[in-house]
Amino acid sequence: MAVGDVGGDQFEEVNIIEKGKNYGWPLKEGFWQGGGNPPANYSDPLHAYGHAVGCCVTGAAFYNPVTPQFPANYTGELFFGEYCKGIIWHINPVTGGTPVEFATGLNRPLCLLTHPDGSLYCITRGGLGGGSELDNTSSEGGVLWRITYNPNGLPLVATQPSDLLLSVGENARFSIRATGNGPFTYQWRRDNIDIPGATSDSLMLPQVALSDSGAVFSCRIANAGGSVFSNNARLFVTANQRPTAGIELPAPGETYVAGQTLIFKGFGNDPETGPLPPQNLAWRIDFHHNVHTHPGLPYTTGVEQGVIFIPQLGETDHNVWYRVHLYARDAAGLSRHVWRDVYPQKSVLSFQTQPAGLPLFLDGQPLTTPKIDTGVVGMLRTLQAPTLAFLNGDAYIFIGWSDGVQDNTREIETPAQGLTLVAQYQLLPTGSGTGLLGLYFNQDPGNFSQPITAWRIDPTLDLYWAGSPFEPVIGTDNFAVRWLGKLEPWLTDNYYFYLTGDDGVRLWVSDSLIIDSWIPSDGGVRIAGPVHLEQGIQYPIKVELFEIGGEAEIKLQWGFSDVDPSTIPATQLYPASNFSSTKSVQDLGDIRCRIVPNPFDNNGYLEVFSPFSTAINMDVFDMAGRLMNHQQWYIQPGFSKQDLHLDQAASGIYLVKIWTTRGLLTLKVEKLEAHTLGSRFSEEGQGIGDENLER
Numbered sequence: 035m036a037v038g039d040v041g042g043d044q045f046e047e048v049n050i051i052e053k054g055k056n057y058g059w060p061l062k063e064g065f066w067q068g069g070g071n072p073p074a075n076y077s078d079p080l081h082a083y084g085h086a087v088g089c090c091v092t093g094a095a096f097y098n099p100v101t102p103q104f105p106a107n108y109t110g111e112l113f114f115g116e117y118c119k120g121i122i123w124h125i126n127p128v129t130g131g132t133p134v135e136f137a138t139g140l141n142r143p144l145c146l147l148t149h150p151d152g153s154l155y156c157i158t159r160g161g162l163g164g165g166s167e168l169d170n171t172s173s174e175g176g177v178l179w180r181i182t183y184n185p186n187g188l189p190l191v192a193t194q195p196s197d198l199l200l201s202v203g204e205n206a207r208f209s210i211r212a213t214g215n216g217p218f219t220y221q222w223r224r225d226n227i228d229i230p231g232a233t234s235d236s237l238m239l240p241q242v243a244l245s246d247s248g249a250v251f252s253c254r255i256a257n258a259g260g261s262v263f264s265n266n267a268r269l270f271v272t273a274n275q276r277p278t279a280g281i282e283l284p285a286p287g288e289t290y291v292a293g294q295t296l297i298f299k300g301f302g303n304d305p306e307t308g309p310l311p312p313q314n315l316a317w318r319i320d321f322h323h324n325v326h327t328h329p330g331l332p333y334t335t336g337v338e339q340g341v342i343f344i345p346q347l348g349e350t351d352h353n354v355w356y357r358v359h360l361y362a363r364d365a366a367g368l369s370r371h372v373w374r375d376v377y378p379q380k381s382v383l384s385f386q387t388q389p390a391g392l393p394l395f396l397d398g399q400p401l402t403t404p405k406i407d408t409g410v411v412g413m414l415r416t417l418q419a420p421t422l423a424f425l426n427g428d429a430y431i432f433i434g435w436s437d438g439v440q441d442n443t444r445e446i447e448t449p450a451q452g453l454t455l456v457a458q459y460q461l462l463p464t465g466s467g468t469g470l471l472g473l474y475f476n477q478d479p480g481n482f483s484q485p486i487t488a489w490r491i492d493p494t495l496d497l498y499w500a501g502s503p504f505e506p507v508i509g510t511d512n513f514a515v516r517w518l519g520k521l522e523p524w525l526t527d528n529y530y531f532y533l534t535g536d537d538g539v540r541l542w543v544s545d546s547l548i549i550d551s552w553i554p555s556d557g558g559v560r561i562a563g564p565v566h567l568e569q570g571i572q573y574p575i576k577v578e579l580f581e582i583g584g585e586a587e588i589k590l591q592w593g594f595s596d597v598d599p600s601t602i603p604a605t606q607l608y609p610a611s612n613f614s615s616t617k618s619v620q621d622l623g624d625i626r627c628r629i630v631p632n633p634f635d636n637n638g639y640l641e642v643f644s645p646f647s648t649a650i651n652m653d654v655f656d657m658a659g660r661l662m663n664h665q666q667w668y669i670q671p672g673f674s675k676q677d678l679h680l681d682q683a684a685s686g687i688y689l690v691k692i693w694t695t696r697g698l699l700t701l702k703v704e705k706l707e708a709h710t711l712g713s714r715f716s717e718e719g720q721g722i723g724d725e726n727l728e729r
Contacts, residue, residue, distance in 0.1 A: 048079055192212060197269075204241070319356055475514045488507050531543065628641050
């Protein structure tokens with residue numbers, strides 16, 4: 035599935051949609067380059083382009099027809115359009131890269147469709163408002179194009195010349211557009227006779243006379259492969275003068291406010307017969323936003339005046355205005371078109387946070403505070419302060435607005451005098467956790483019957499895996515994970531837990547199973563609570579996941595009181611052992627080491643996880659510096675265990691020195707008397723023997 039994502043004020047995107055992926059909106063437009071870490075499961079677009087290249091991506095179609103007629107390199111390509119530049123590009127939907135121009139000169143392409151016969155259909159919007167083909171207003175010039183393959187490159191007439199009705203003395207202009215293999219030559223004809231010097235893609239006849247009425251014009255287009263003739267276009271000339279038209283309301287210089295009405299009133303006059311009746315008048319009102327428009331009033335006939343309501347909801351940009359069009363047509367068919375622009379009243383809005391720098395959302399889009407925004411007076415804006423916000427590693431809870439409003443989400447009507455609002459936050463007490471201990475089991479159906487294959491400290495449980503969660507030792511399917519540790523709440527409150535998983539998931543808090551969804555599934559949020567937690571207390575937590583096929587994910591969130599669900603941060607999670615792998619990983623590169631159990635009463639072991647084959651050395655010393663034993667061995671990728679050979683040693687503290695080509699690490703281990711080990715486990719809860727990890 036491909037989506038053309040119309041951007042905000044920076045980039046247009048083409049995205050290939052995959053299950054579980056986050057495409058950045060509203061946090062980011064275009065490719066993620068710098069500016070912090072992307073959200074979980076983020077995916078860059080297949081292609082993105084800035085507004086120096088174009089303004090709006092429109093239409094998309096894969097070229098996989100039943101009967102291809104384009105050359106083979108087009109099959110499987112993704113076609114998409116650019117509205118303002120009038121371009122259709124194509125791109126490989128798998129490898130991406132730089133798009134290739136397929137068609138140019140289109141008058142505002144909107145929709146694309148691949149026909150089974152191999153043709154590509156395109157709808158263009160057109161637009162002639164104000165008499166200019168560049169004027170971006172609503173129009174009756176929409177065209178359905180059928181694009182076929184022309185292997186011999188003969189010229190084709192893309193735009194035919196049109197009939198004209200003119201008054202004596204006006205200028206006549208006929209135009210044509212060709213496609214095929216250029217360059218092209220043109221020869222205009224009048225009544226089937228070549229016109230000398232008329233050899234461009236347009237023909238101008240100045241100051242037409244009654245004697246020109248009825249003349250028939252056409253054009254011959256040629257290239258190296260041959261020539262074709264256009265359709266005939268007829269010129270009609272009348273002695274009648276063109277009518278005049280005038281807009282009385284809105285008055286020149288009039289402005290508008292959202293939520294009010296816009297009154298329009300006008301007249302037409304025929305120089306031959308006088309004032310034109312209402313049935314000879316027509317109105318259209320367009321709402322302009324930047325370089326494109328939206329309909330305000332469709333083409334309406336038979337009235338001299340009317341009214342439209344200016345909504346308070348909709349486009350919130352301040353670069354907007356209304357254009358009021360009036361058309362007057364006399365009995366002979368001659369017409370006059372006039373228009374008037376009406377601009378909005380504006381005011382300045384200021385949004386801040388205390389402390390400064392926390393995020394806000396205005397109309398669903400993120401703001402970096404402090405933020406100054408210009409708005410149209412009367413427009414309704416939606417302002418949201420996240421109930422929970424993070425800055426420089428600290429967590430803050432929303433407590434209210436500077437004007438006394440307590441709701442974090444509010445609707446404001448843009449006032450004429452401007453407005454300053456400050457979202458006020460309270461700092462939450464932050465823990466010192468680093469995450470949960472994750473134990474990974476390969477080829478395990480979810481009963482944790484296999485040996486631990488790999489382990490690590492996962493800072494948060496907001497993980498998505500399209501393949502292996504722990505390459506190369508864990509496969510892409512049929513694995514299980516158990517996370518162990520403790521949870522420390524920010525505040526005393528009743529908490530709700532939100533657990534998303536694919537496939538089965540379980541959650542224990544304070545040794546109570548509160549979520550049990552141990553069945554295959556493709557995701558979905560499981561909710562449990564309320565669970566009362568006290569500030570300053572660390573509660574045991576265990577999370578389990580099994581995966582049998584396809585993608586896998588796990589997300590653990592919490593919420594309390596009026597605080598929206600959020601991913602539990604690493605600062606509030608503590609791994610289930612006194613062994614911290616952070617420094618070990620840093621010292622030994624990608625190799626992870628730990629002593630288990632620690633302390634021990636008989637013998638301990640060095641557990642090693644390595645993603646590659648390598649030689650490893652280990653020296654064991656007592657506290658007097660005496661070498662107890664030296665070992666050297668070669669490990670394969672994966673998880674391994676090596677005996678410390680301290681079963682005959684006295685109780686006490688020992689140092690284990692480990693080194694590889696990646697670095698040097700020294701770990702401390704304690705050997706206890708046999709009768710003291712059980713009490714140490716029960717009192718301190720720090721042992722990480724296999725039997726303890728599986729509790």
